[in-house]
Amino acid sequence: MTQLLWSDDFSVGVASIDYEHKELVTLINEICQALETNPGESKHELLGELFAKISAHFALEEKIMRDHRYDRYKQHKADHEKLLDDLRDIMDSHEDSGRTSAEKLVKALGDWFGVHFKTEDARLHRHLG
Template identity: 55%
Template sequence: MSLIAWDDRFSVGDASVDHEHRELIGLINETYDRLKRPDADITVPDFLGEIYTRISAHFALEEKLMRASRYVHFQEHKADHERLLDEIRDIMDDYEDKRIFDAEQLVQRLGAWFGVHFRTHDARLHRNLG
């Protein structure tokens, strides 16, 4: 079952960024499916680490593109990136400290965040780059 479906409205018009958006959606959907498995509690740290690593790398690419184009909304867009990374780190810390993890909450938060981020920040970026 997919949590997030790709929609052409998510496109920012840069092939590398759009490719990574599709990959991130795929990772979130795969994580959503795998976290329902009986052995999910063993694999939680790997899932969280992979999501964090891939999202961090994607944000670096997107921010490089925004800096190169002197994107006027760069600081606001970057702040939204940092907010998500902070949330993921908090979830990772909570799991490591207390072994508390709500898989459903994680994927719902990621799904909601990406849906809103794609429709607002990334859509505006696309309009400005296009």
């Protein structure tokens, strides 16, 4: 079973943010499980739900940054946009081929989450408390 394992490295040190990040990881793992147990069925809806949840999480962080005139707003937002683009590509290719491998999803999101959580997010939440 392909899963994205939560690692203590992902923690930004703020319980409410870690909780939201863990929810995203849980949803990714649900999608992986669905991809592996029922590969022939479209996962369009689940991927759409993931996209909506990640977008909402990013929008909240970006609002917090704007409210505090956070100095790395631009870079942090650009990083968010990059992930949303990657996720859109995964969704498009899923539409075209009807297939997405759980490994591909975990690789794309896991690498990104692993780095983004412990760099930009950790800095943001350390900065703003």
